[in-house]
Amino acid sequence: MTSPERDFVQAHLDDLHADLDAWVRIPSISADPAHGPDVAASAEWLADALRRTGFPTVEIWPTAGAPAVYAEWPSADAGAPVALVYGHHDVQPVDPLELWEHPPFEPTRVEGPDGPELHGRGASDDKGVLVVHLLGLRAHLAATGRDTPAVTVKVLVEGEEESGSPHFEALLRERRDRLDCDVVVVSDTGMAAPDVPSAVTAMRGLADAEITLRGPAVDLHSGSFGGAVPNPLHAMAELIAKLHDDQGRVTLPGFYDAVRPLSDRERELMARVPFDERAWLAGPAASRATSGEAGFSTLERTGARPTAEVNGMWGGYTGPGHKTIIPAEAHAKVTFRLVSDQRPGEIGPMLRAWVEANVPEGIEAEVHAPPGGVAPCASDLDSPLMDALLAAIGQAFDTAPEDVLLTREGGSGPEAAIAGELGAPLLFLGVGLPTDRIHSPNERVLLPMLHRGAEAAAHLWRELAAR
Amino acid sequence: MTSPERDFVQAHLDDLHADLDAWVRIPSISADPAHGPDVAASAEWLADALRRTGFPTVEIWPTAGAPAVYAEWPSADAGAPVALVYGHHDVQPVDPLELWEHPPFEPTRVEGPDGPELHGRGASDDKGVLVVHLLGLRAHLAATGRDTPAVTVKVLVEGEEESGSPHFEALLRERRDRLDCDVVVVSDTGMAAPDVPSAVTAMRGLADAEITLRGPAVDLHSGSFGGAVPNPLHAMAELIAKLHDDQGRVTLPGFYDAVRPLSDRERELMARVPFDERAWLAGPAASRATSGEAGFSTLERTGARPTAEVNGMWGGYTGPGHKTIIPAEAHAKVTFRLVSDQRPGEIGPMLRAWVEANVPEGIEAEVHAPPGGVAPCASDLDSPLMDALLAAIGQAFDTAPEDVLLTREGGSGPEAAIAGELGAPLLFLGVGLPTDRIHSPNERVLLPMLHRGAEAAAHLWRELAAR
Missing domain, CATH: 3.30.70.360 (Alpha-Beta Plaits)
Structure with a gap:
């Protein structure tokens, strides 16, 4: 289903590729103090890129650890909703280095069975998944002929997510007044498969x-x-x-x-997610058998229990x-x-x-038992915000919104803290894949997923403003 | 109960003390390759000491690891039995060094509640327990007026017991013809308490x-x-x-x-060994509670099960x-x-x-599961050899032979291999104490136990010849 947003994205893929290539070259490993300057350089790179994109306000926010990047582009429309995009610009360590087929910080394009891939640390988590917003916002403006986005877009990209976000909650409290928003758009997750558009709805x-x-x-x-x-x-x-x-x-x-017990509807939604258990065991799980809580499927065990x-x-x-x-x-x-x-x-x-x-x-x-921990979080499946997300993903992936599947993420991040501190609901827009080998050698991203992601991001601002 | 053996031992205590002091100064740690020359020096020291004592044959036996010392003093009596004394001249490592009150290889005399103690690595295990045989044999000869012992005395002292005796079985096989004997006298064990003469009868x-x-x-x-x-x-x-x-x-x-199930007699004999469980928990076991196999006492659990x-x-x-x-x-x-x-x-x-x-x-x-391991071993409680041992200990400790208690050693050593290879029964003559802190910082030996031990060793040769 063609659209002005798609046309713009397709005409500017090189920009997206160039941005990701440049960003992945910066080894922003937050866990290693020796890479502190690289994490700072990564923040600077992102701030520049946001300025290039057109954000009138772009700031580097220092923390007691690595710096975060903040940007804000107010909508000229009175009463336009405010969306805050969350992601991170730091990456996982790369050891064991000898298992990488290409140097982790020399992004390398590889033709894979599902299309072109970019290999490199952070190519998916989270630089690739996040970078779609740069081209996405430009596509939104070009497609709608606007000078400012249809929603006020704020961006908060932290630099310590891969180290457990130790200073992130303090930053949220300190900058609370700048971060006020109606919805948080988390871009640090993935979809079920290349041909299965889906949205994460909860994290453990x-x-x-x-x-x-x-x-x-x-x-x-x-x-x-x-x-x-x-x-x-x-x-x-x-x-x-x-x-x-x-x-x-x-x-x-x-x-x-x-x-909260899983409702019949939730179980039915999870059961629609295609899942080849044999392939999962042979591939990512690298395991001889499944095990776990009796009465639940593997996807329920990893996502919802x-x-x-x-x-x-x-x-x-x-x-x-x-x-x-x-x-x-x-x-x-x-x-x-x-x-x-x-x-x-x-x-x-x-x-x-x-x-x-x-x-x-x-x-x-x-x-x-250290205090703190991470609270579970979830999207409200029945909200108009969720409708906007599913519509945006549906358009980008040529799928009816009701056929965009809903998944759950078994991992844990600072998303619950953001939602809690800001009192705003969460949406997850992320185009990583289970096969992206995040945190492992040979991390990669499937470039067509990023193209679709940029388009979905473009649609999302329009859809959110329309609700 | 005075005896010529006791008189001789009491008159020559300084010799025993000087020997032990000199030997403990040699840091013969077999587990540490850097101490290889010290282990060799320890073997040389012992060989010299055996020559001084009068052994006509003294040899250093090389192995693929640390050297052993062999000595032989034939009895002039036709048909005299042959006894082989077993012990080891290597010692445990000393770390953590900072917990030692005195340098481990600078033997230090300390007045303790039960009499004078000598502190140092190996002071008990096994240099102290073994050194009694030097003075003991001299006392035997002096007290009986003999030029040769009443039994043929062979001595085999290995240099790798604290490292698991990796080359000892090969040595036994290689030197099998020289080691022929009627009884093996193991001197590497202890007694129940300073005032409780006892003999080990089994090792796990x-x-x-x-x-x-x-x-x-x-x-x-x-x-x-x-x-x-x-x-x-x-x-x-x-x-x-x-x-x-x-x-x-x-x-x-x-x-x-x-x-083999414990017989009523064996359980009765073990029950006679005084054992203060509270003191054992507070002291050597350093534990808050006992635990283990239901239906057995702590001594049975550690020695016989x-x-x-x-x-x-x-x-x-x-x-x-x-x-x-x-x-x-x-x-x-x-x-x-x-x-x-x-x-x-x-x-x-x-x-x-x-x-x-x-x-x-x-x-x-x-x-x-590596092949090998250590077989359990035991003395025959009903043999005349055991009667000789109990008589010797009884005389040295002023106790009737039937009041010398029988204990079991929970640890494991090469004794079973010796008995098996040589086809000879085992006797255990050892005067260490459970409080000697062997293998730990501040290892020590109670000197009066060594004096009694020398006397028991002297009596033993006469008693064995008489059976």
């Missing part, structure tokens, strides 16, 4: 904790003491084994109390050969993924009480 | 294994995949939790099949903060202590079969 929250179990005051000789004093590693194993029941449910009392995963466990002797000890301590790192309306701050105390009730005599337990 | 065996569980081919993002694929750390926790039942028994099928202990367990992210992954692998190191008539070579296959039967779908298991 996160709570993390570290469990330490202490037995003997020192490592003991397992010959002299073995079999007669409690071994913290045995106690940890028993604890972690008890964390799930035989139905794959988390056993912390009260864990599911605040979980809360989980507990042990991310690390250690204790005792871990070097070559053997050392015959009963170790003094055992440790486990656990993260919980949360769904609405679970609250991350309640998980730590819940875990602490459960651990204390479940360690054997002679074992002392400590549960370190 | 050892089998070790490493379990590796593999899930996804790479570490997965726990947001995108959490709750839907098997987590190897969860599987490891479940496996280790299942390794014992709720009675503290090891669950490997067949594990107890070869275990087989065990399974996880010595190390690891997988996933173990650094600061958290990393939200489902790790690709989980690992555990397990050692089993064995009692007669369990065979170490049977444990690995038993564990492998059990692990394979108990891992969930999607998890691949590998069990690495």
Whole structure:
């Protein structure tokens, strides 16, 4: 379905490609202090690009960590809604470097089975997914013949998302008055497949904790003491084994109390998302089998249900050969993924009480659960804002709005904090793909997805203004 | 009860002290290649000391690792029995060095509550426990007026016991003809308490294994995949939790099949050993509680029952903060202590079969169980040899032989290999104490125990010849 927006985008693809190429060349790895200047350069690059695009106000906002970029382009229309685009300009580390087929910061075009790809760190997450807004906004203006966008467009792009956004909430509070908006447009997610236009509608929250179990005051000789004093590693194993029941449910009392049950409509919507489990296992999951909570599909398990995963466990002797000890301590790192309306701050105390009730005599337990965490978040499926998003995506992907599928993102980000701090609803417009290998070697983006994304972004401002 | 042996020992204590002081000054740490020359110097020192004592044959026996010392002093009596003394001249590493009150290789005399102590690495294990034989043999000759001992005394002191005796069995086989004997006298153990003369009668065996569980081919993002694929750390926790039942028994099928049940007499003998569990928990065990196999005492659990202990367990992210992954692998190191008539070579296959039967779908298991291990060993309580040992200890400690208590050693050493290779029964004459802090900082020995030990060694040769 042709449109002035599509025509403009198609006529200016080189601009999009050149922008992404230039941005990916900047190794803005926020986790590595040595790349601090690169993260700053990435912010400067984006600020320039926003100025080029026409934003009258563009600012670099320093934080206690990496700088964020803010821009604002007011609509001349009285009463026009205000949209805030969120994304990040920092990228993941690149190790193991030897697994990259092309240097991660020398963006390389590769012809793939679904069309041209651009390979490079950040090509998808989040530089590619975010850069569509530059061309998208130009297409919106050109197609509608306007001098200012139909909605006031604000842009907030942080520089520490890949490091857990440690200073982002403080920034939101500090700049609260500048960030007032009617809707937050998150551009840091993906679609189900190249031929399956879809929109994320929810992200899981996160709570993390570290469990330490202490037995003997020192490592003991397992010959002299073995079999007669409690071994913290045995106690940890028993604890972690008890964390799930035989139905794959988390056993912390009260864990599911605040979980909103999936409605029949939500389950039906999720079931429409095409999902080849065999291909998923052989590909991204790289796993021999599925497992998890009984009664739920894999997409429900990863997107719509809360989980507990042990991310690390250690204790005792871990070097070559053997050392015959009963170790003094055992440790486990656990993260919980949360769904609405679970609250991350309640998980730590819940875990602490459960651990204390479940360690054997002679074992002392400590549960370190940092405050904070990430709340789950979701779009309102029945809002006119959602209608605008689905209409925009539908037009860009030549699909009826009701055929744009709704997905859920299993990961967690600062989106809930933005929505909470600003009191604004969330929409997710993101054109990454599950096969983009984000966070891994050979990250890439499918360029036709970016072309569609720029068009969807152009449509979105018009659609939002019309509601 | 005075005796010529005691008179001689008491008149020559300075010799014993000087010998031990000189030997402890040699940092013969076999685990550290940098101390190779020190281990060699320790062997040379011992060879000299044996020559000084009067042994007509003294040899250094090289191995593929550290050298052993061999000595032989034939009895002039036709048909005299042949005894082989076993011990080791290497010592444990000393780290953490900062916890030592005195430099570990500058032997320091300290007045303790039970008498004078000598502090230093190896002061007890095994230089102190072994050095008593030098003065003991001289006392035997002086007290009996003999030019040669009443039994042919052979001595074999290895240099790699603290590193697992990796070349000792090869040495035994290679030198088999020189080592022929009627009894092996092991001097590398201890007594129950300073005022409780006792003899070890058994040592546990050892089998070790490493379990590796593999899930996804790479570490997965726990947001995108959490709750839907098997987590190897969860599987490891479940496996280790299942390794014992709720009675503290090891669950490997067949594990107890070869275990000789404790007879009523053996249990009665063990029960006579004074044991202050509270003091043991507060002191050497440094533990808040006991635990273990239901129906057995702590001394039975540590000495007479087989065990399974996880010595190390690891997988996933173990650094600061958290990393939200489902790790690709989980690992555990397990050692089993064995009692007669369990065979170490049977444990690995038993564990492998059990692990394979108990891992969930999607998890691949590998069990690495090196061949070898250590067989359990025991003295024959009803033999005349045991009567000789108890008589010798009784005389040295002013106790009736029937009041010398019988204990069991939970640890494992090459004793079973010696007995097996040479086809000779084992006696244990050792005067260490549970409070000697062997393998730990501030190792020490109680000097009056060494004085009694020298006297017991002197009596032993006469008693053995008389049976």
